[in-house]
Amino acid sequence: MGQVGKRLALIDGVEKVTGQMRFAADDAVAGLAHAALLFSPHPHARVLSLDAGKVLAMAGVIGVWWHQTTPQNGYNSAIWLAGQQLLADERMFPAVVRHVGDRVAVVLADTEATARAAIELLEVTYDVLPAILSPEGAQAHTGPTVDADRQPTYLNPVAEVALDHGDVAAAFARASHVSQTHVTTPRSHHCAIETHVCRAWPEANDRIAIHSPCQSVFAVQAVVAQALGIAADRLHVTKSPIGGSFGGKAEPILDPICAFLAMQTGRVVQLQLSRHETFTATRTRSATEGRMRIALAADGRILGRDVVVTVDIGAYCTGGAYLPGSMLQRMVRLYDVPAERYRGRAVYTNTLPTGAFRGYGSPQIHALGEIALDLAARDAGFDPVALRLRNIVGPGAIDPWQGLNLGNARGADCLRRGAKAFGWETRAKLAPGTGRFRRGVGMAAATHINGCFPGDDESTTATLGLQADGGIVLNCALHDLGCGSDTTLAQIAAEVLGLGLQNIRVTPADTDTCTYDLGTRASRMTYIVGEAVRKAALALDQAIRDAAALALNAAAQDLTLLQGCVQSARTRISLADLAAWLVARKTALPSATQTHRATANPGSFAAHFAEVEVDTLTGRVQVTDYLAAHDIGRAINPMLVEGQIHGGIQIGLGYALYEDVAVDPGTGRLRGDSFARYTLANAPEMPPIRTLLVEEAEPTGPFGAKAVGEIATVAVAPALVNAVNAALGTRLTDLPLLPERIILALQN
Amino acid sequence: MTPDAIPRDRLTLWVNGREVSVIADPHDRLSHILRDRLGLTGLKEGCCEGECGACTVLVDDHPVASCLMLGFQAEGVRITTIEGLTQGGGLSGLQQAFLTYGAVQCGFCTPGMVMAAEGHLRANPDGDRAAIRHALAGNICRCTGFALIVDAVESEAERRQADLSNAMEAGA
Numbered sequence: 008m009g010q011v012g013k014r015l016a017l018i019d020g021v022e023k024v025t026g027q028m029r030f031a032a033d034d035a036v037a038g039l040a041h042a043a044l045l046f047s048p049h050p051h052a053r054v055l056s057l058d059a060g061k062v063l064a065m066a067g068v069i070g071v072w073w074h075q076t077t078p079q080n081g082y083n084s085a086i087w088l089a090g091q092q093l094l095a096d097e098r099m100f101p102a103v104v105r106h107v108g109d110r111v112a113v114v115l116a117d118t119e120a121t122a123r124a125a126i127e128l129l130e131v132t133y134d135v136l137p138a139i140l141s142p143e144g145a146q147a148h149t150g151p152t153v154d155a156d157r158q159p160t161y162l163n164p165v166a167e168v169a170l171d172h173g174d175v176a177a178a179f180a181r182a183s184h185v186s187q188t189h190v191t192t193p194r195s196h197h198c199a200i201e202t203h204v205c206r207a208w209p210e211a212n213d214r215i216a217i218h219s220p221c222q223s224v225f226a227v228q229a230v231v232a233q234a235l236g237i238a239a240d241r242l243h244v245t246k247s248p249i250g251g252s253f254g255g256k257a258e259p260i261l262d263p264i265c266a267f268l269a270m271q272t273g274r275v276v277q278l279q280l281s282r283h284e285t286f287t288a289t290r291t292r293s294a295t296e297g298r299m300r301i302a303l304a305a306d307g308r309i310l311g312r313d314v315v316v317t318v319d320i321g322a323y324c325t326g327g328a329y330l331p332g333s334m335l336q337r338m339v340r341l342y343d344v345p346a347e348r349y350r351g352r353a354v355y356t357n358t359l360p361t362g363a364f365r366g367y368g369s370p371q372i373h374a375l376g377e378i379a380l381d382l383a384a385r386d387a388g389f390d391p392v393a394l395r396l397r398n399i400v401g402p403g404a405i406d407p408w409q410g411l412n413l414g415n416a417r418g419a420d421c422l423r424r425g426a427k428a429f430g431w432e433t434r435a436k437l438a439p440g441t442g443r444f445r446r447g448v449g450m451a452a453a454t455h456i457n458g459c460f461p462g463d464d465e466s467t468t469a470t471l472g473l474q475a476d477g478g479i480v481l482n483c484a485l486h487d488l489g490c491g492s493d494t495t496l497a498q499i500a501a502e503v504l505g506l507g508l509q510n511i512r513v514t515p516a517d518t519d520t521c522t523y524d525l526g527t528r529a530s531r532m533t534y535i536v537g538e539a540v541r542k543a544a545l546a547l548d549q550a551i552r553d554a555a556a557l558a559l560n561a562a563a564q565d566l567t568l569l570q571g572c573v574q575s576a577r578t579r580i581s582l583a584d585l586a587a588w589l590v591a592r593k594t595a596l597p598s599a600t601q602t603h604r605a606t607a608n609p610g611s612f613a614a615h616f617a618e619v620e621v622d623t624l625t626g627r628v629q630v631t632d633y634l635a636a637h638d639i640g641r642a643i644n645p646m647l648v649e650g651q652i653h654g655g656i657q658i659g660l661g662y663a664l665y666e667d668v669a670v671d672p673g674t675g676r677l678r679g680d681s682f683a684r685y686t687l688a689n690a691p692e693m694p695p696i697r698t699l700l701v702e703e704a705e706p707t708g709p710f711g712a713k714a715v716g717e718i719a720t721v722a723v724a725p726a727l728v729n730a731v732n733a734a735l736g737t738r739l740t741d742l743p744l745l746p747e748r749i750i751l752a753l754q755n
Numbered sequence: 756m757t758p759d760a761i762p763r764d765r766l767t768l769w770v771n772g773r774e775v776s777v778i779a780d781p782h783d784r785l786s787h788i789l790r791d792r793l794g795l796t797g798l799k800e801g802c803c804e805g806e807c808g809a810c811t812v813l814v815d816d817h818p819v820a821s822c823l824m825l826g827f828q829a830e831g832v833r834i835t836t837i838e839g840l841t842q843g844g845g846l847s848g849l850q851q852a853f854l855t856y857g858a859v860q861c862g863f864c865t866p867g868m869v870m871a872a873e874g875h876l877r878a879n880p881d882g883d884r885a886a887i888r889h890a891l892a893g894n895i896c897r898c899t900g901f902a903l904i905v906d907a908v909e910s911e912a913e914r915r916q917a918d919l920s921n922a923m924e925a926g927a
Binding site for chain 1: 794795796797798799801802803804806807809836837838840841846850851853854855857859860861862863864865866869887888889891892893894895896897898899900901902903904905
């Protein structure tokens with residue numbers, strides 16, 4: 008009892024602090040073969056020929072493959088179940104490469120050093136084609152996305168989403184203040200410290216095993232089956248521990264190739280990218296440019312908004328077709344706005360493909376919406392917090408796009424309590440100073456989803472069972488990305504079962520033993536999977552008490568589980584003894600399987616407050632104070648919740664101030680292609696952070712819990728940009744706020 | 756030059772209190788030798804160019820990015836990896852502090868982070884918070900936002916200081 012709300016250490020923490028955790032590339036395997044990839048140096052080119060003569064003569068080289076010797080099935084690396092309708096425009100090794108870093112060939116060798124040396128000796132000829140390197144160029148390259156044979160045309164737009172809600176023209180006609188703001192957001196990279204890696208090997212019955220750090224084993228299975236054109240049940244996918252993902256490992260990029268090589272050669276194959284390759288040949292967050300017009304009434308009510316957004320999704324569709332809709336979904340769930348017009352489009356460019364990255368469109372649309380609202384507040388003379396309080400949605404609000412109830416929406420509490428704790432009223436009135444260093448405070452509000460309802464069948468199945476040794480095993484397709492979801496879910500089970508965390512063992516996802524699940528994404532682990540675990544734990548509690556009733560000759564309703572024992576007022580039996588008693592009597596051990604199907608998608612809310620100091624000589628921004636208030640429903644493990652918020656702030660701070668892979672508009676190459684050239688906030692750059700949890704219980708969540716993983720990073724960038732603009736009196740709206748951009752704004 | 760053409764030689768290292776010997780190439784990085792040849796896979800590689808700090812080990816008590824050191828440069832020095840911190844069984848105080856303070860998430864940067872912190876505390880036992888933050892500047896963590904790591908290191912410095920004063924009182 009009393010597990011929920013406790014600050015418990017990770018259940019797999021000891022393995023992590025001792026270095027004993029076996030990540031995907033850690034196990035020594037005899038005969039392990041290593042693959043290395045050759046990547047395109049051109050943003051758009053036809054691969055004409057490949058001469059592998061020198062390579063095939065090298066000792067230790069097992070083979071070379073390219074587009075003429077590999078399956079050419081079109082696939083989409085972002086699907087999460089077989090048959091999902093999403094533009095299948097990617098190939099393992101395409102005959103026409105579409106971005107710098109696209110895959111040209113692979114070498115398999117006995118050692119990684121040999122494979123990498125061999126790659127350098129491959130001789131390839133290209134017919135270089137014209138490339139589109141900016142979304143502006145893409146706008147002219149239009150047409151249907153598939154031809155008569157349903158083959159991809161790579162024409163734009165890949166997707167378009169529109170919303171017309173209420174009378175927008177009338178809203179602007181009667182507004183007291185109208186503002187218009189244009190915001191651009193960069194391509195940021197996930198920077199998980201473990202680079203992308205995959206292992207595959209042949210298994211019995213003509214199957215292939217894939218072991219990789221992924222966010223859904225079922226997504227890996229679906230994508231690899233599509234790419235190789237084989238039945239999904241020939242693939243046995245297991246999840247390895249994940250050295251950080253943030254969405255970067257959501258799409259199986261290496262898995263199809265690794266599985267193909269294992270099939271071709273019968274070897275255990277490892278394919279691991281270097282840091283440079285992880286930057287240049289995986290995924291980034293999509294760049295966006297957006298324009299928002301806001302109509303404000305004299306009392307601060309937002310009467311209407313008119314929004315146009317273009318999303319640069321890069322060379323392949325991946326999940327980019329969903330982004331304009333995702334951005335709209337998040338936009339309309341924050342404020343109660345009677346009239347909204349939204350036009351969102353996603354376009355291809357000959358640049359690195361984009362994909363999921365912590366928030367899936369939320370950071371982009373909140374950068375636009377919250378910077379635009381702040382500038383509108385400044386122009387109309389409203390306090391930023393008061394203006395947001397005037398408009399933020401409340402409990403039970405219905406969103407105008409999907410018609411969903413936003414649940415126990417506590418954004419206003421985040422704003423009020425956060426502003427008070429931060430001392431907003433006093434600090435917002437302080438002058439920024441007139442010297443070299445200027446101080447300013449800024450804030451932003453945010454919302455995010457809890458799971459994939461109604462877009463997907465948001466159901467999951469959890470099984471909890473008593474083992475012969477008295478332990479409890481949780482079986483569910485779990486992928487803890489490092490956020491501590493295994494710990495959180497074990498805590499939920501332990502709470503119901505009257506156990507300690509140490510009594511619960513969690514099994515990692517395995518396509519052979521787990522029921523289908525959508526995977527770790529969309530902030531769904533605690534809210535969706537947590538509820539399935541809670542229900543399974545309730546059912547197991549009943550099953551254990553029924554079994555113990557026989558053992559103790561007592562009535563099940565008189566028994567309770569407490570501290571590893573089943574007990575009544577007069578008798579007790581430990582779970583280990585109960586299990587032994589049942590096994591000895593050839594009686595099945597108690598087990599319970601429950602499926603939870605969510606029919607709600609409440610909002611999580613946040614308000615972030617920041618103080619910055621800007622050096623007007625160098626353009627450098629130092630974040631000097633930070634407070635994050637989060638509507639979390641109920642914190643299952645406050646320490647892990649705070650950890651999510653701290654980590655989200657680190658990523659958001661980089662998004663605001665430093666991080667951009669920066670596609671060179673002339674060559675299509677990335678400028679930020681290593682840790683030396685892609686700046687991250689490190690320990691000295693991080694501000695002191697205070698967190699404030701609003702725990703007002705969401706009725707549909709397990710123990711009232713809601714999500715925090717993604718929303719943690721969503722409000723950060725606009726809060727910091729707003730603080731810099733407050734400090735300098737500028738209207739900076741192009742992220743990141745690099746020193747040269749700040750200096751330029753000051754000069755103008 | 757292909758990998759086969761490179762001359763190899765015997766390399767003797769002193770790792771985690773034991774002498775070990777391998778045949779290695781002159782250009783093999785220390786990180787490669789420790790991880791791939793000696794099986795000390797607690798050592799992680801995140802960039803192989805000295806930027807991420809995941810491969811940090813102690814060289815005579817000083818934290819070093821082992822991807823920037825050649826194996827043959829490490830002859831005659833004491834090397835400690837994360838595996839060497841837990842000798843005698845249980846967790847070290849610093850490792851326990853990482854757990855208690857929530858300084859661990861995915862765990863991939865953790866071994867290098869723990870070694871960087873250990874090296875800092877050995878040279879700077881006073882636990883000054885600003886000094887800890889700067890000592891960890893060469894280690895990237897993408898999960899935790901660093902503050903909880905700094906909290907953990909600070910608490911361990913306090914614990915060691917308290918142990919030290921208790922020992923001095925007992926001795927006096």
